[in-house]
Amino acid sequence: MLVIGLTGGIGSGKTAASDYFSSLGITVVDADLASRTVVQPGQPALDQIAKRFGDHMINADLSLNRAALRELVFSDKQALKALEAITHPAIRTELLNQLQQSQSPYTILVSPLLLETNQHQLTDRVLLIDAEEKVQIDRTVQRDKVPSQQVEAIMAAQMPRHTKQSKADDIALNNGDLAALHGKLNALHQTYLKLAQNS
Numbered sequence: 001m002l003v004i005g006l007t008g009g010i011g012s013g014k015t016a017a018s019d020y021f022s023s024l025g026i027t028v029v030d031a032d033l034a035s036r037t038v039v040q041p042g043q044p045a046l047d048q049i050a051k052r053f054g055d056h057m058i059n060a061d062l063s064l065n066r067a068a069l070r071e072l073v074f075s076d077k078q079a080l081k082a083l084e085a086i087t088h089p090a091i092r093t094e095l096l097n098q099l100q101q102s103q104s105p106y107t108i109l110v111s112p113l114l115l116e117t118n119q120h121q122l123t124d125r126v127l128l129i130d131a132e133e134k135v136q137i138d139r140t141v142q143r144d145k146v147p148s149q150q151v152e153a154i155m156a157a158q159m160p161r162h163t164k165q166s167k168a169d170d171i172a173l174n175n176g177d178l179a180a181l182h183g184k185l186n187a188l189h190q191t192y193l194k195l196a197q198n199s
Contacts (some may be wrong), residue, residue: 001099001100001102001106001107002105002106002107002124002125002192002195002196002199003099003106003107003108003109003122003123003124004106004107004108004109004123004124004125004126004127004192005109005110005111005114005119005120005122005123005125005126005127006018006021006108006109006110006111006114006127006129007110007111007112007113007114007115007126007127007128007129007164007168008112008128008129008130008131008164008174009112009130009131009136009155009158009159009161009164010112010136010140010151010154010155010158011131011135011136011137011138011139011140011143011151012129012130012131012136012174013129013131013139013174013181014110014112014129016129016174016178016181017110017127017129017172017174017181017185018030018108018110020181020182020185021108021185021189022108024186024189025104026104026105026106026107026108026189027102027103027104027107027108028107028108028110029095029098029099029102029107029108029109029110030110030111031091031095031109031110031111031112031113031114031119032110032111032112034091034094034095034098035087035091037094038087038090038091038094039064039087040063041061041062041063042062043090044090045086045087045090046058046064048086049064049069049083049086049087052082052083052086053069053072053079053082053083056068057069069083088117088118091119092118092119092122095109095119095122096122099122105192105193105196105197106192106193106195106196109122109123114126115159115163115164115167116158116159120167124195124199125169125170125192125195126167126168126169126170127168127169127170127171127172127188128164128165128167128168128170128171128172129172129174129181130161130164130165130168130171130172130173130174131173131174131175132175133155133161135174135175136151136155137151137152137155140154170188170191172184172185172188
């Protein structure tokens, strides 16, 4: 099974790209969705979070108190490491399960932190959806209705663009409109279909 890891910085167009692959009948496994699934009520990771950080991390409806947890891990690096030690293995297992269930010729694993975590180890190739920084900022400001300084701070915390470029097997530059992006992705789709046939 050929697995293509799809990643990119904020505002680069990851969702537009994964939606397009999905429209072509390709299974898309989303690491962000998997990270939410593993902390649903009744999941072992949620119980471990409560044991490690206290019952106040669980809301009255038994869901995760995301605001309290976010506040804690942003101010405490050790707490973040402890949280990652609980969630990362659970997310990896969930991703593997979803990848194994895929029936399409190849599968897309979309993850904003593909290269920052060990999730790239689950893939055969890395596709970077790339955009100039000014484009990333403008898109995110428009989409999320946030000040540009906030977007710049998020970008500063992410892996630098040139580092991502050096780690990618394929790069789709997405500075233009959707039609231009779809044209580039369609060419990559044909390549991936050939690779899947030969693997």
